[in-house]
Structure formats: C-alpha cells, structure tokens
C-alpha cells in the first residue's frame with residue numbers, strides 16, 4: 001500500500017482532549033507529528049458539559065498549563081463564568097472552575113493546533129494499526145492510507161464500539177452526531193489488548209427561551225475572577241454571564257420511579273459501570289430515595305446560543321419521559337428539549353497493561369491516553385495526552401520516558417492509580433486521591449513543573465521567561481519578608497489588634513507574622529516599618545501560602561523522603577514473583593497480574609503488605 005508518510009515521529013489518533021494535548025506536546029519537543037482524526041471540525045469538541053476544572057480537575061489543568069499545554073489558555077479564552085471552589089478551605093483543595101462557551105473552546109484548541117509548526121492534521125478515521133515485529137509502527141485509515149511512524153498515540157475517547165441508548169432506542173455512535181470506531185475496536189481486541197466496557201451519560205439540552213429564569217436562583221461568577229493559565233489574565237476572558245440553580249421536585253422523582261424499567265440502566269440493556277460521582281438522575285432517585293429534591297445547575301452552552309445544559313439530570317430515559325421530566329422542574333413548565341439526553345457504552349482498554357510512560361506493554365510503540373484508559377473528563381484526558389505525546393516523542397528520539405511521581409503532580413497520581421489498580425468505573429480525579437496534596441496545589445503547579453517542562457522541551461522561551469520573573473519575584477519577596485523586622489515598640493496596641501488580632505509583644509520578622517492564620521498579607525503592610533507590599537497578587541498569595549503551610553509541608557516532605565528511599569526501586573519486567581522466597585502464592589499472583597514497575601506501586605496494590613514488600617526488597621537486592 002502507498003506509504004504517504006514523510007518523516008513523522010509520532011502519529012496521534014483522535015483530536016479530542018487527550019489527542020490534541022498529545023499532538024501538541026510531541027510537536028513542542030520538536031518531533032514532526034501527525035494528528036489523524038475523524039473530523040477536523042470537531043477538534044477540541046466537548047462531548048458533555050462545556051465546563052473546565054473543578055476539584056482535582058482544576059489541578060490537572062494547571063499542571064497541563066505549567067507544562068506548556070493548551071487547555072488552560074483555551075479555558076481562559078472561552079470561559080464565561082469563573083469560580084474558585086473551596087475558597088474558604090485550605091489552598092490544597094482550592095480549585096478553579098469555568099463554564100465555557102463550547103464553540104469558543106473548540107476554536108481556541110483548533111487555533112493552538114494550527115499554530116504549532118511541527119504538527120500536521122489529517123481528516124480520516126483510523127481503521128487499523130500497522131504492527132511490525134511486535135511493535136506498533138503506524139496506522140491504516142478507512143481510506144486505505146498507510147501512515148508510518150516509530151510511535152503511535154491512541155486517544156479515541158468514547159468512540160471504540162460506541163453504542164448510544166435513549167430509552168429502548170439504541171444505535172451505534174461515538175457520541176451524539178459522530179460515527180463510532182468499530183473496525184479499530186475489533187482490531188484492538190484481535191491484537192489481544194484487554195478490553196472491557198464502560199458507560200457514561202449526558203442530560204438533555206434545553207432551549208433557554210422556554211425557561212422562566214426569574215424562578216431560578218442566579219449564580220454569578222467570582223470576583224476577583226480567577227484565571228487558569230499561569231500566562232493568563234482576566235482580560236483574556238470573553239463576556240461573563242451567570243449560571244442558575246434549579247431543583248427537582250417530588251413530581252420529578254415520582255415520574256422517574258414510574259418509568260424506571262424503561263431506562264436501559266435498569267432494564268438490563270446496559271450492564272457496564274458508569275461514573276459513580278456523576279450519576280444519572282434515575283440513579284440518584286434510586287440511591288437517595290429519601291431525598292425529595294436534587295440541585296440542578298442550569299449552565300449556558302455559550303454566548304451565541306440559547307441552549308442550556310441542565311447539570312444534574314443526566315439520563316437515558318426514553319425521550320417522552322425526558323420531556324415530561326424536564327417540565328416538572330419549577331421554571332421549566334414550558335421548556336423544550338433541543339437535544340435528548342443519552343447514555344453511551346464504549347470499549348476501554350485495561351490501563352494495567354500500560355507502563356508509567358503510558359506505553360502499552362503488550363504492543364510497544366503504542367501509547368494510550370484519555371477515556372480509552374478508563375478515565376472520564378476532559379482534564380484527565382488532556383493530562384494523559386500530554387504525557388503520552390511527550391513520551392512517544394521521547395521514545396522516537398531514543399530518550400528515556402518522563403514519569404512524574406505521586407509527590408510531583410496529580411498527573412503522577414492519576415497514571416500510577418490507573419496502571420497499578422486499573423478501574424472498574426470511569427476514573428475521575430479528586431484531591432483525596434493525592435497523599436501529598438499539600439505539595440500538589442493549583443497555585444504552585446508552575447513552580448513544581450515548569451522547570452522540568454523546560455528541560456523536556458515542552459515550555460517555550462516566552463513562558464519560561466515569565467516563569468523566571470515570577471519565581472524570582474517570589475524569592476525576593478520571601479527574602480524581604482524574612483529580613484524585615486517589625487518592632488513591638490513602634491506598633492500601637494489598637495493597630496496590632498486590627499492587623500494581628502493581638503498586641504505585638506516582641507520584635508518579629510514579617511515572615512513570622514505572616515505565618516499566623518489571622519494575618520493577611522496586604523494588611524500586614526499597615527504596620528510601621530513593613531515597607532511596600534508586592535504589586536503582584538499571585539506573588540502575595542504564593543508567599544502567604546508557603547509561609548503559612550511551611551511546617552505542614554516540611555513534615556510531609558520528611559515523610560515523603562522516608563518513603564521515597566525505597567518507592568522508586570524499580571522491579572524488572574522479567575521478575576518472576578513466584579520465585580521470591582517467602583511470598584505467599586496469593587500475593588505473588590496478584591503482583592504477577594498487576595506487574596508493578598516500582599516498589600512504591602507494589603505497595604499500593606490491595607493485599608500487598610509491608611512484610612511482603614520487605615521480602616520483595618530483599619529479593620531485589622539479591623537480584624542486583
């Protein structure tokens with residue numbers, strides 16, 4: 001067959017959130033990269049809610065951004081309502097979330113893709129993988145073109161064997177309006193990659209002109225308005241609009257109960273698991289039978305459309321029930337559905353078959369990212385895409401993979417969770433998944449990752465220069481705070497009470513005063529001798545967080561170092577766990593099934609005890 005490839009080093013399949021970050025990351029490192037996707041017009045398309053971020057997910061967006069990725073900047077260019085979730089809680093769990101304009105988001109991602117010099121796009125479906133000598137060496141498209149490269153990234157989302165359900169009606173589809181990737185799904189199973197099924201769902205969309213918004217509670221965005229990108233500014237944002245809050249009623253729940261057997265999830269037509277933390281409305285009504293109201297966030301789909309997204313009533317009930325259900329909501333009595341809600345079942349590949357680089361163990365040269373690995377969410381997909389694209393490019397250049405640890409990035413936590421434990425339901429990120437969450441904050445994602453991103457070739461000069469200015473300003477401000485003394489004799493009791501909550505009884509450095517939870521950075525500068533505060537709010541925030549949490553962070557770092565000593569000890573692929581003296585057959589089998597790459601990963605497998613780890617460690621020492 002005709003080989004149309006010039007010297008591509010990486011081919012990425014799929015122009016969704018994983019695929020675009022993968023292609024951009026590979027290309028940023030200098031690797032000539034080809035993105036093959038079913039439809040160029042759906043590059044960056046959001047399949048479900050047009051919203052980016054949230055708890056755990058916002059952290060991933062900031063990490064993608066810190067590594068030079070596109071998602072944060074696109075969210076800034078498209079965000080129409082911004083909020084900081086958990087604002088009153090500690091900085092570790094604070095998270096940015098934006099409702100976005102669906103079309104603006106797509107345009108921003110497409111523009112980023114088109115602006116990347118080493119990246120070529122091609123519209124076609126991929127029907128087959130080219131495999132030579134047990135390695136993936138390219139793709140074959142539905143047109144019959146063979147395109148070759150030393151590495152391939154597979155990021156096909158919900159499209160593999162996708163099957164859409166609306167009540168009793170069923171049809172094949174990758175998502176509403178798009179064809180599924182059936183030939184490729186069959187081929188992956190044929191290649192022996194362990195596949196299983198998962199399910200997700202989406203609510204009906206509604207014509208906003210048929211909703212009585214006066215009866216809903218408006219929810220404006222936050223001021224001051226946060227930004228996602230470390231390079232961003234609120235002036236990047238388009239016009240801002242509010243979201244609204246509505247609720248279900250006992251009539252809604254009664255209607256759902258009466259029609260449960262018509263929902264494919266309850267009739268048995270769908271057997272695969274859906275996202276536990278994003279359940280359908282029929283699930284919620286059954287699981288929380290004692291509640292007579294559930295909140296619904298009524299979110300705009302964009303600035304130039306009347307369509308709204310009723311977040312909280314994802315459903316696969318038949319269309320007639322959906323229409324009646326929507327009209328039981330106060331303010332929605334005359335509401336008209338523009339697009340029915342639906343559930344979709346699709347193939348995913350068991351992520352335990354992946355290395356920490358996201359390369360398939362079974363088929364070297366093939367990297368997997370996004371929903372295909374059992375995750376849900378744009379942010380989870382984007383972060384994996386960046387890692388897979390980067391590592392595919394590095395492998396093609398004979399460079400070692402970059403594999404961030406659980407203490408370095410949420411990206412490291414997610415990949416480690418997936419490849420070590422696998423998943424039985426769509427995996428989404430939460431801050432509670434990170435044992436080092438005091439270290440892995442949204443606010444310091446650049447301080448954690450931009451220097452390594454620069455070394456890896458992901459961060460351009462412009463971003464790195466801005467990062468260095470920020471880093472130097474933070475350090476200079478920390479030095480100033482550590483060396484500026486506030487003299488007790490110069491501060492009147494009244495002012496001290498206002499600023500510090502109590503009189504100042506001894507001379508202290510500004511840095512020590514900032515450590516007290518009741519003090520505020522800018523207020524401190526009312527004290528005589530405090531000097532001029534920094535004009536940069538991000539620097540003020542960073543020095544405050546670092547001063548206040550230094551003690552906790554030190555403790556976490558010490559604990560971290562203790563565990564580190566052994567956690568990174570690698571386990572050779574060829575190690576036969578049954579040959580480890582003293583290890584129980586059950587644990588040996590479990591380790592054999594999961595094939596952890598490091599002792600740290602082995603320790604996180606259910607049932608692998610510290611004693612078993614010690615035996616393994618001794619054996620590894622002997623092994624060499």
Ligand code: FAD
Nearest residue numbers: 014015016017018038047048126157159181370371377381
């Ligand atoms: P996708 O965004 O699906 O992108 C896949 C891309 O690959 C597409 O561009 C497609 O055209 C292309 N492609 C597929 N097959 C081929 C092929 N053979 N050849 C070439 N190109 C191909 N996430 C949440 O966080 N919460 C939710 O509640 C939620 N609900 C959802 C409901 C529905 C109905 C759907 C469909 C998705 C939902 N999601 C939800 C998931 C979210 O959309 C995905 O997590 C995210 O889009 C995954 O990104 P991805 O890049 O892996 O795949």
